[in-house]
Amino acid sequence: MSRNVKDQAADIKRYSVNLAGSTEQERNRALEAVKEALWENRSIIFQENQTDMDLGIQHGLSDPILKRLRFDESKLRSVLDGIEDLIRMSDPLGKTLLKRELDTALTLEKITCPIGVIGVIFESRPDALVQIAALCLKSGNCALMKGGSEAMRTNRILYRTIFEAACGCGIDPHFLTLLESRSQIDELLECEGSIDLLIPRGSNEFVSYIMEHTKIPVMGHASGICHVYVDKHANIKQAVAVVLDSKLQYVVVCNAAETILVHERIASVFLPELIRELGNRTLEIRGDEAVAQIIPCVPASEDDFGTEFADRIASVKIVSSTEEAAAHINRYGSGHTDAILTEDSDAAETFFALVDSASVMHNCSTRFADGYRYGFGAEVGVSTGKLHARGPVGLDGLTTYKYLVRGNGHIVAPYENGDKEFRFKNL
């Protein structure tokens, strides 16, 4: 393990075809073995985690970090359930996306295959290690992982357990590698050519840093600046409930709303009703001048729009049309998730067409934008990029495709000089 990361990554790349060529049975059998081994090793896993926790407390880690660091029986059961779900899911590899006869005895087939080598960099949560290792194994991708140093002992025993169980089923040992030194992150970011995709999981600053410092494609989202637009034809009672759910049900997550846009024709009814329904729950409202004329609020600065508060704060702005709302969202949002609340289906369709975000909601909470709630099963992450995978990403996001062409000595010369013609026929 003393080799540099570039050499390790090049090696993994070279051997990644072995995992790619494994059968569904082999990969599922390995996942079964991983599941059993994790359960069998649970006492030592919990013990190692306790050491990480004790050291974390000594080092004064914050409560939310300690909460994420904790790996107990309930977290273990949850990741084992996840692996069980993955085993049951149909094979994402070798699916035929297109089959076409190009000419007699010359056929084109487009089939799904693994992306290859995935670099995974995550903070704190050891359950992420298990989850991502399982997703990569199911989809035939080799994973090169770097976890947070505060979870080092937990990560190490989880890694060893998974590694040994899968290798014991004949999976190529290059399928999973754990990096432990912080300095290796920068080395990892320079492995373009060996690593095909990076998946960072952690704070906005952390993800932004990764995105800024690598030439490898990154799947993820730095920020979730989500909006709820309350149209003039909104059902007030429903709108209040959806706004409160979007904003307050869980404030730190990326699909929570940050900004509420309200149509000028409904603001004087909606905003006081929102305050009333809020009751004694805390919510700091930062409003523009028009909002301040209706309800008490902190004056909003330009910066309050386009900020992910991830807190009990909302910026509020009055707009005069669905078009203005959409333009505001496209300018200040992060392309993650935005909602319109209206009984006017034309306004909803306009909003759907104009808002350039991965998920666009009509009469429901932004918080539904999530792989589990979309029924994708295991979630790889949420992408705010527009290429490859967008929005909540399931197992499919870890696959690409290749074209296989089968001929019988076909050459292009006769097609070029007009002696032969293609006769395309989908099979």
Next chain:
Amino acid sequence: MSRNVKDQAADIKRYSVNLAGSTEQERNRALEAVKEALWENRSIIFQENQTDMDLGIQHGLSDPILKRLRFDESKLRSVLDGIEDLIRMSDPLGKTLLKRELDTALTLEKITCPIGVIGVIFESRPDALVQIAALCLKSGNCALMKGGSEAMRTNRILYRTIFEAACGCGIDPHFLTLLESRSQIDELLECEGSIDLLIPRGSNEFVSYIMEHTKIPVMGHASGICHVYVDKHANIKQAVAVVLDSKLQYVVVCNAAETILVHERIASVFLPELIRELGNRTLEIRGDEAVAQIIPCVPASEDDFGTEFADRIASVKIVSSTEEAAAHINRYGSGHTDAILTEDSDAAETFFALVDSASVMHNCSTRFADGYRYGFGAEVGVSTGKLHARGPVGLDGLTTYKYLVRGNGHIVAPYENGDKEFRFKNL
């Protein structure tokens, strides 16, 4: 046009939703109008092209560049045919990829939409301007284009003709912008956030420069280092024909072969037969030592493997198995297109599984890897990236998708506290 490129791009981004929201009829009507206008303006187009050609000859441009620069009636007819094909193709936008009931009155839909704003940078060929403008218009994407300065007059009249014809049909004028100054390329490369995708078309050096100097995703390929592997069970006569077609049918294109790998058990029969069949055609063979023992050749250096000669030169190497051939290809190739020639279907399946390239061929020429020959119609380009679009890219490569969720006041709280459960049902 004196504004800087970043401001222009931000503006285009802002208005791109208008084109994205246009109907299929509007976009097809605009394409019809573009087609007619190009034909009506043909004399002035040819005249402007003649001026570019005269200046190019004065400036001593090479014959291949002048050939690409030429825009005559045959090139015009060919791009008009391309537009005609595009009009006939089904709308790539608004296709439902998934429709699922999440719970009563809560539905998820995944539909295709344009990527948004495409930056296109191309060298020499004015027909590329027409082709790409038409592809972007059909797929609802705004295009910001920079053509080669040697084609400035031709590009300008083509641009004006297309711009005025489409705007006359009510298409938002932000749909197409032409940049004319070379210094604007570097500005364009810094428009991440406004430009969603860059498509460079030109020499390897040119494409590599673009890929190295931008944070915007790039679709394309810098090099095409394609291999043909002649297996021990190859049909010799067929293999010779396919190797010669792959290597010599058109040497400068990216899907032409550069390296020939030959199994040790067939080399002493195949190689002399290849030389015999070559006859008096020129082909410089750079072989490893084992090759030199069979046929006369130039000694191959390490650099001769992994080089795109784009010339009448081939590197040749003897290998001892399909696995060794695949490993060589994965190491030295560019992931573009590689072929195996064999009568042994097991060897072909091994090759298909182990070779990590966009197109993998069995018993046919690498030259088939092409959007037209795959039956995709208009071709956006060939991608050697593995994410989003891989291999020959058709109109689909210019689309992404968004998730639309329609509810009736649904909030996540009851699903979180267990009062409600998702009941996923594909519709």
